[in-house]
Every structure is written in structure tokens, then in C-alpha cells.
Amino acid sequence: MTRSALERLDAVELARGLARREIRAQDLMRACLDRIAEREPQVHAFAHLAADAALEHARQLDAGALRGPLHGLPLGVKDLFDTHDMPGAYGSPIYSGHRASWDAAAVALCRDAGAIVVGKTVTTEFATFHPGPTRNPHDTTRTPGGSSSGSAAAVADHLVALALGTQTAASIIRPAAFCGVVGFKPSIGRTPRAGMKLLSESLDTVGGFGRSVADAGLLASVLTGDARLQVDAPDGATVPRVGGFQGPDWARADADTRALWDRVSQRLATLAPGSSAVATPAWFEPLASLQTDLMLHEAARGLTDERLRHADLLSPRLSANLSAGLAVSATAHATNLIAVQRVRQQAASLFGNHDLLIAPSAIGEAGPAADGTGDPVFCRAWTLLGLPCLHLPLGVGRHGLPIGLQLIGRFMEDERVLQAGAWLHPRLHD
Amino acid sequence: MTRSALERLDAVELARGLARREIRAQDLMRACLDRIAEREPQVHAFAHLAADAALEHARQLDAGALRGPLHGLPLGVKDLFDTHDMPGAYGSPIYSGHRASWDAAAVALCRDAGAIVVGKTVTTEFATFHPGPTRNPHDTTRTPGGSSSGSAAAVADHLVALALGTQTAASIIRPAAFCGVVGFKPSIGRTPRAGMKLLSESLDTVGGFGRSVADAGLLASVLTGDARLQVDAPDGATVPRVGGFQGPDWARADADTRALWDRVSQRLATLAPGSSAVATPAWFEPLASLQTDLMLHEAARGLTDERLRHADLLSPRLSANLSAGLAVSATAHATNLIAVQRVRQQAASLFGNHDLLIAPSAIGEAGPAADGTGDPVFCRAWTLLGLPCLHLPLGVGRHGLPIGLQLIGRFMEDERVLQAGAWLHPRLHD
Numbered sequence: 001m002t003r004s005a006l007e008r009l010d011a012v013e014l015a016r017g018l019a020r021r022e023i024r025a026q027d028l029m030r031a032c033l034d035r036i037a038e039r040e041p042q043v044h045a046f047a048h049l050a051a052d053a054a055l056e057h058a059r060q061l062d063a064g065a066l067r068g069p070l071h072g073l074p075l076g077v078k079d080l081f082d083t084h085d086m087p088g089a090y091g092s093p094i095y096s097g098h099r100a101s102w103d104a105a106a107v108a109l110c111r112d113a114g115a116i117v118v119g120k121t122v123t124t125e126f127a128t129f130h131p132g133p134t135r136n137p138h139d140t141t142r143t144p145g146g147s148s149s150g151s152a153a154a155v156a157d158h159l160v161a162l163a164l165g166t167q168t169a170a171s172i173i174r175p176a177a178f179c180g181v182v183g184f185k186p187s188i189g190r191t192p193r194a195g196m197k198l199l200s201e202s203l204d205t206v207g208g209f210g211r212s213v214a215d216a217g218l219l220a221s222v223l224t225g226d227a228r229l230q231v232d233a234p235d236g237a238t239v240p241r242v243g244g245f246q247g248p249d250w251a252r253a254d255a256d257t258r259a260l261w262d263r264v265s266q267r268l269a270t271l272a273p274g275s276s277a278v279a280t281p282a283w284f285e286p287l288a289s290l291q292t293d294l295m296l297h298e299a300a301r302g303l304t305d306e307r308l309r310h311a312d313l314l315s316p317r318l319s320a321n322l323s324a325g326l327a328v329s330a331t332a333h334a335t336n337l338i339a340v341q342r343v344r345q346q347a348a349s350l351f352g353n354h355d356l357l358i359a360p361s362a363i364g365e366a367g368p369a370a371d372g373t374g375d376p377v378f379c380r381a382w383t384l385l386g387l388p389c390l391h392l393p394l395g396v397g398r399h400g401l402p403i404g405l406q407l408i409g410r411f412m413e414d415e416r417v418l419q420a421g422a423w424l425h426p427r428l429h430d
Numbered sequence: 431m432t433r434s435a436l437e438r439l440d441a442v443e444l445a446r447g448l449a450r451r452e453i454r455a456q457d458l459m460r461a462c463l464d465r466i467a468e469r470e471p472q473v474h475a476f477a478h479l480a481a482d483a484a485l486e487h488a489r490q491l492d493a494g495a496l497r498g499p500l501h502g503l504p505l506g507v508k509d510l511f512d513t514h515d516m517p518g519a520y521g522s523p524i525y526s527g528h529r530a531s532w533d534a535a536a537v538a539l540c541r542d543a544g545a546i547v548v549g550k551t552v553t554t555e556f557a558t559f560h561p562g563p564t565r566n567p568h569d570t571t572r573t574p575g576g577s578s579s580g581s582a583a584a585v586a587d588h589l590v591a592l593a594l595g596t597q598t599a600a601s602i603i604r605p606a607a608f609c610g611v612v613g614f615k616p617s618i619g620r621t622p623r624a625g626m627k628l629l630s631e632s633l634d635t636v637g638g639f640g641r642s643v644a645d646a647g648l649l650a651s652v653l654t655g656d657a658r659l660q661v662d663a664p665d666g667a668t669v670p671r672v673g674g675f676q677g678p679d680w681a682r683a684d685a686d687t688r689a690l691w692d693r694v695s696q697r698l699a700t701l702a703p704g705s706s707a708v709a710t711p712a713w714f715e716p717l718a719s720l721q722t723d724l725m726l727h728e729a730a731r732g733l734t735d736e737r738l739r740h741a742d743l744l745s746p747r748l749s750a751n752l753s754a755g756l757a758v759s760a761t762a763h764a765t766n767l768i769a770v771q772r773v774r775q776q777a778a779s780l781f782g783n784h785d786l787l788i789a790p791s792a793i794g795e796a797g798p799a800a801d802g803t804g805d806p807v808f809c810r811a812w813t814l815l816g817l818p819c820l821h822l823p824l825g826v827g828r829h830g831l832p833i834g835l836q837l838i839g840r841f842m843e844d845e846r847v848l849q850a851g852a853w854l855h856p857r858l859h860d
Contacts, residue, residue: 084735
């Protein structure tokens with residue numbers, strides 16, 4: 001199979017070929033490494049590349065038994081997850097060259113399923129706002145989004161088949177939107193965080209990226225251990241009833257997002273009977289603000305050692321954010337944690353008769369890289385509620401850059417979101 | 431001040447003397463190190479002792495400005511928390527000699543407040559069931575309880591003033607009960623877990639040990655950043671209304687615990703009007719079982735790397751438990767996570783008109799060391815609900831070993847539990 005043919009396949013197609021031994025893992029890996037050699041100087045998706053080890057691992061997989069559903073798939077690992085065999089710095093000069101003694105649980109699960117870790121992908125500083133060197137592969141003057149910048153860019157640019165990410169505010173959905181790939185943030189608590197650098201414990205969620213809904217589902221099935229998340233695009237699937245949720249920050253959506261919204265809403269009206277607009281309840285409105293206070297306070301407490309012993313190596317923006325987090329009083333934080341428990345329990349009421357919601361993923365297209373990784377406004381509340389979120393790339397904006405929308409499911413209904421997404425994606429795409 | 435005088439003081443008294451410079455940190459540290467030299471060969475509380483560094487740190491504190499509320503206090507750190515300057519193995523031969531690059535957030539917060547880390551205290555294997563070498567200082571043929579075995583024993587035996595612990599099932603309250611010290615498990619989510627070895631993310635809670643309620647509150651105030659948790663024993667405090675909660679496993683309580691319960695109930699009836707027995711609602715009954723399934727499944731997923739690369743270094747009991755955890759299906763786990771969210775929201779209904787609940791901490795006295803670290807049955811549900819729990823040592827059992835009961839507060843009402851505990855403790859103690 002030629003390099004370009006390998007590149008055109010999505011992960012589930014590659015996995016099928018690898019499982020049938022019609023594709024050799026080492027050929028696929030060589031194609032990826034060739035592509036990386038060509039594109040990495042512009043895209044800068046990797047914080048560390050383990051080319052030789054990846055190729056050797058591929059050879060071993062070709063020579064041995066089938067390992068699992070990710071057998072032979074090249075995987076990018078956000079540089080927030082520890083690996084026992086390569087350095088990782090969490091996007092911070094504090095940990096430059098740092099080596100861990102373990103594989104993070106998410107990495108170990110993927111490796112056990114046969115995935116080959118190609119390298120560590122660039123994260124913003126501790127998964128916050130200070131950007132890394134990664135650029136948007138569709139236009140290298142623009143941001144890939146953050147914080148899972150390298151993972152989204154690497155999948156979009158066919159450097160890897162799948163990639164791990166994490167989301168605390170918008171760190172999976174926004175880079176998926178900007179890079180035009182599928183991003184999936186599972187229900188909170190369903191994917192293990194052991195061995196990753198924690199940012200905000202009430203919010204941090206492990207998920208990932210693929211080039212199709214089925215790809216994202218395949219990866220999530222390994223991370224959760226739940227085979228129901230392996231979804232094909234079933235033509236005979238139950239047609240989902242989709243609630244259109246503009247939310248309290250709709251005024252921030254730009255003209256591209258509004259035009260996409262109108263087009264998708266019209267198509268849903270004929271495609272998915274029972275779909276309709278959903279009003280924003282009053283209790284939803286403060287959620288983005290609550291998410292912000294929660295994240296800043298927990299980050300400031302969780303990064304205490306870095307604040308105290310390495311203050312000079314923190315970016316000015318992170319330092320300012322940690323100060324803002326400390327300004328949220330412990331009493332206010334305790335009240336916030338009570339509120340989180342309450343609104344997570346209320347979240348089911350958002351859905352009414354709908355199976356899932358559709359909502360903006362980002363304001364619009366990716367902005368200039370110099371302006372940062374973009375605004376998380378449209379993701380904060382969903383991360384706070386801990387609901388499964390699936391970004392679908394659905395078209396392009398005025399500059400020809402990807403735009404899309406996210407599907408949101410009820411708590412722990414990850415498989416329903418993925419099933420509906422697999423059915424809707426080809427039907428809603430331009 | 432003589433060594434024995436220093437040993438008789440609790441942490442808040444020592445902190446007051448240190449803050450006034452009436453006690454020198456180095457004298458206090460020398461007294462602790464002398465006591466450790468004498469007792470450690472029998473008690474085995476430490477996995478790693480950093481005597482020289484602790485003494486040097488004490489000298490620096492004596493020579494410098496006051497650092498914070500823990501200024502100069504010798505602190506034991508459960509060997510589940512990373513420190514940048516000493517090894518830590520999480521109670522497992524897999525990580526023998528392992529060194530981390532950071533201080534866990536809980537450690538960094540304590541150090542920032544002026545605490546001196548004396549060493550790492552023994553934990554059971556990854557905070558599960560396989561015991562470490564620590565023995566109960568009241569009778570070295572008996573278990574100190576687990577998993578925070580070394581921390582509870584070190585505080586009980588006056589080797590340190592305060593010690594950090596964690597609880598996933600009963601790992602703070604049970605060793606506090608067996609060693610006869612005050613143990614406090616804060617509301618879940620209120621104390622940071624960054625830089626500790628995670629066992630079960632839905633349950634793991636950072637807390638600690640002291641020789642008085644005020645001591646435990648002092649430590650918790652630093653861990654949470656909430657000064658309201660610094661409680662004295664205010665004579666003019668509002669008298670708490672205490673609900674007596676025997677719970678679904680009362681039949682497991684032994685004769686010592688039953689006699690203590692009767693004595694305390696009678697005293698509460700006159701001491702705290704409005705106190706009365708609380709019935710166990712039906713929804714509470716499956717909680718211990720839910721906690722077990724949740725913990726085993728999350729431990730099995732979180733310890734994936736250890737399962738796969740170091741299976742030969744896991745104890746047989748842990749291996750069996752991890753297999754049991756994998757036998758809980760991902761679908762069942764998702765359902766369990768929904769149940770957790772629901773019952774945590776229901777927990778407030780347990781309290782009725784009471785300010786807090788009182789419940790058994792353990793079946794009875796500490797058993798023989800050869801029989802393991804004891805049964806967590808009386809703590810599982812409270813950890814699952816994420817409520818603040820405070821163990822009060824209240825007397826001795828038939829073998830002259832400590833027994834006591836735990837106070838439980840509403841979610842995030844940690845300060846109320848500590849205040850009530852400070853008021854009740856001298857009034858309920860034999």
C-alpha cells in the first residue's frame with residue numbers, strides 16, 4: 001500500500017487492515033514518520049519524537065500476536081501524560097527533560113491494546129493558556145487551539161492515526177474545531193487520570209482525537225474499557241432527537257458559526273424529527289464563571305510546588321492566573337464545589353425529550369497564532385457538567401479554515417453521543 | 431523545655447510556642463528524632479527517615495522569619511505523596527528507591543506553612559490491603575490499621591506532631607481508631623491530590639492525623655487553605671445536635687464498640703439536647719458494596735502499567751483485587767458513577783435536624799498484625815458519599831487498646847465537624 005493511500009485511511013480502516021495483516025505496522029509507521037519528517041518543521045506537533053522506538057515496536061507487533069483493537073496504530077500522546085520510556089515536560093521549562101518511572105494509565109491502556117506511541121505531542125504550559133510552538137496545519141500562521149495543540153494538529157495532518165488529549169476548559173473540543181478533526185471528551189470520571197499532570201481535579205478529563213467519529217470512539221473504547229463506544233456509522237441507527245442549544249454566550253459566535261448553525265438546524269429539521277431549539281435555563285448562565293473560578297483555584301493549589309520553587313519558570317500569564325486562583329477564597333471554593341455537585345445532578349433536565357444537544361464548539365475559525373489558542377467560552381459549562389462532548393468538523397469559514405459544532409450527551413451516555421455522531425456526521429457535513 | 435515536656439504537647443500548643451519563639455524548632459526536632467531512635471525499631475513507622483535534612487530545616491526556621499501556622503512542626507508524610515528531596519515507593523517494591531521531581535501539592539502546602547518533613551511514613555501497598563512493617567505502638571503484636579499505617583502510628587507514638595494520610599475506603603479513620611489518635615478526612619475534592627499516587631479517583635481523599643481535634647483541624651486548614659478549620663475547643667460553642675447512626679453493618683460491631691456506643695449515647699442525651707438515633711434509609715444499604723466495586727475497578731484501571739509491566743512485584747492479594755476490579759464491567763462502572771452522583775446529592779437528607787452524625791469507626795480494637803489492617807466496613811459508605819469524617823478516640827477496649835467513634839458532617843461542612851468535635855471530645859472521653 002502506498003504512503004498516500006495509508007494516509008487517506010482513518011484509524012478504524014487502518015485497524016481493520018492491520019488486524020487482517022493486510023497492512024504491516026512497520027509500513028504504516030514508516031509512512032507516518034515520512035510524513036512527520038516532511039511536515040513537522042512547519043507544524044511543530046511534537047515535543048518529543050520517538051521514531052526509532054516506534055519503528056521497532058511496529059516490527060515487534062508485525063512479528064507477534066494481535067494485541068487488541070489499536071494493534072499497530074500510531075498514537076500521539078499529549079505531553080501531559082507520563083511514559084516510562086521517553087521524556088515529558090508538561091509544556092513547562094520546569095520539567096524540561098523530565099523522565100517518569102511509569103506509563104500513565106491512559107497510555108498503558110492504549111499500549112496494551114496495541115497502539116504504538118510515536119511521541120509526545122505539544123501541550124500548552126501545564127494545559128493552560130501559554131501556547132507551545134504548534135501551528136495549525138491548515139494555515140501555519142494560525143493557532144491549532146489548545147491545550148491539546150500537538151495532538152489535534154498531528155491527527156489533522158495525518159502524522160498519527162489517533163492522539164490522546166485532556167480537557168479542563170476547552171482543551172479537546174477547541175483544538176479539534178480549529179484543526180478540523182473529531183475530538184471526544186468522555187463523561188468525567190470514566191477515563192483514568194493516573195500518571196498525568198493534574199491541573200484541576202474537578203474538571204480534568206482524558207479523551208482524544210481521530211479523523212472520524214468511529215476513530216474517536218475506538219480510542220475512547222480503549223480508555224474506558226467499554227466496547228459499546230466502538231461505533232460504526234449505522235444506517236439503520238435510531239434517528240436521534242437533537243436539541244439545539246445556543247446557550248448564554250451565543251452573542252460571541254461569529255458570522256461563520258451562525259451561518260453553519262442555520263444550515264445545520266435546517267438540515268436537522270428534516271433529517272431528525274423531534275429536533276428543536278432548547279432554551280437556556282437560568283441556572284446554566286453562571287456555569288462558565290463557576291468553571292473559571294474552580295479551575296483557577298484548583299490550578300493554584302495543585303501547582304503549589306511549581307509556584308513556590310520555580311516561580312521564575314512560569315509564564316507571566318500563568319503566574320497571573322495562579323494569583324487569580326488564590327484570590328478565590330477557600331470558603332468560596334467550598335461553596336463552588338457544592339454548586340458543582342448540584343448542577344451536575346441538574347444537567348439531565350437540559351435534555352427534555354432530546355437524546356442529545358448540539359452547541360457551538362468555538363467562536364469561529366482559528367485565529368492568528370500570535371493571539372493565543374482561542375477562547376474556551378463555548379466549552380466551559382459542558383466540562384463543568386462533566387457531560388460527554390463530541391466535536392464534529394462540518395465545514396469551513398471565511399478563510400477556508402475548519403469550523404464545526406459539538407454534540408453533548410447525558411452523563412455516562414457516551415456511546416449514544418458517539419452513535420448519533422457517527423450517523424449525523426456525514427449527513428450534516430457540507 | 432525537656433524532651434518529655436515537648437512530647438506531651440499537642441501540635442497547636444507546640445505551634446504556639448514555636449510562633450512565640452519559646453520553643454526552638456531544632457529542640458523540638460531533636461526530641462522527635464530521639465524518640466524515633468528509641469521507638470522506631472519496634473514501631474516501624476517510617477519508610478524513609480530524613481533526620482539530617484529535617485534538623486537542618488529546623489535550624490533554618492529558627493534563624494528565619496515565621497513561615498506560617500505549621501512553623502517548625504515535625505510532619506510525617508504518607509509514602510503515597512511525592513517529595514522532591516527524598517525517595518518514595520508507595521508501599522510497593524516496584525518503586526523501591528523512586529525519586530520524584532516535585533513535592534505533592536499537599537506536601538508543598540505544608541512546607542509553605544512551615545512544616546518540617548521528618549520522613550515518609552509507611553503505607554500499605556499502593557494504599558490497599560497488603561500491610562507494611564508498621565506495628566501498633568500500644569501493642570506491637572497488633573496492626574496500626576491501614577493504609578495510612580505509619581502516619582497514625584507516628585502521631586500516636588509522639589514521633590511527629592502531625593502526619594498526612596489519604597482515605598479511599600477507611601485509610602485515615604481506621605488507623606486513627608486503632609492507634610488512638612484524631613484522624614480527619616475532609617470533604618472530597620477540598621484537598622489537592624496532585625503529586626500523590628492515585629488509587630481510586632472517585633474516592634481518594636487527602637487528610638491527616640493529630641493528637642487532638644485542634645491538631646487535625648490545624649493541618650486541614652493548611653491543606654484546604656481555609657482558616658475556619660483552625661478550631662479551639664470553645665466552651666461557649668453552640669451545642670451540636672448529634673444523630674446516632676448505627677448503619678446497615680451495626681451487627682459487625684463488637685462488644686467493646688457497643689458498650690462505648692451506649693455510654694456515648696447516654697452522655698449525648700444529657701449533654702447535647704436534640705441528639706437522637708437516626709434510622710438507616712434503604713438507599714444507604716448498598717453503599718459499601720458500591721464503594722467496593724468502584725474502588726476495585728478504578729484501582730485496576732489506574733494501576734494498568736503496574737499490572738502489565740510489573741505483575742511479579744504485586745502482592746497476591748492486590749493481584750486478586752485488581753482481577754476482581756477488571757471483572758466489574760465498564761458498563762457496570764458507568765452505572766456506578768451515575769449512582770455516586772445521585773447518592774452524594776441525597777446525602778444531606780441523612781442529617782434531618784441534626785448538625786452531624788456519630789457512627790462507628792471500626793469493628794473494635796486493633797487485631798493481631800498477622801490478620802491484616804482490619805475491616806473497612808464502617809467507613810466505606812462515608813468515603814463514597816465524600817462527607818467530612820473525624821475520628822475521636824474515646825476509650826479503650828477489653829485489651830486496653832484504643833477505641834472510638836467518628837463524627838460525620840454535611841458535604842463541605844468540615845469546619846462544623848471540627849468545631850463540634852473539639853467541643854465534644856473532652857466531654858465524651860472516658
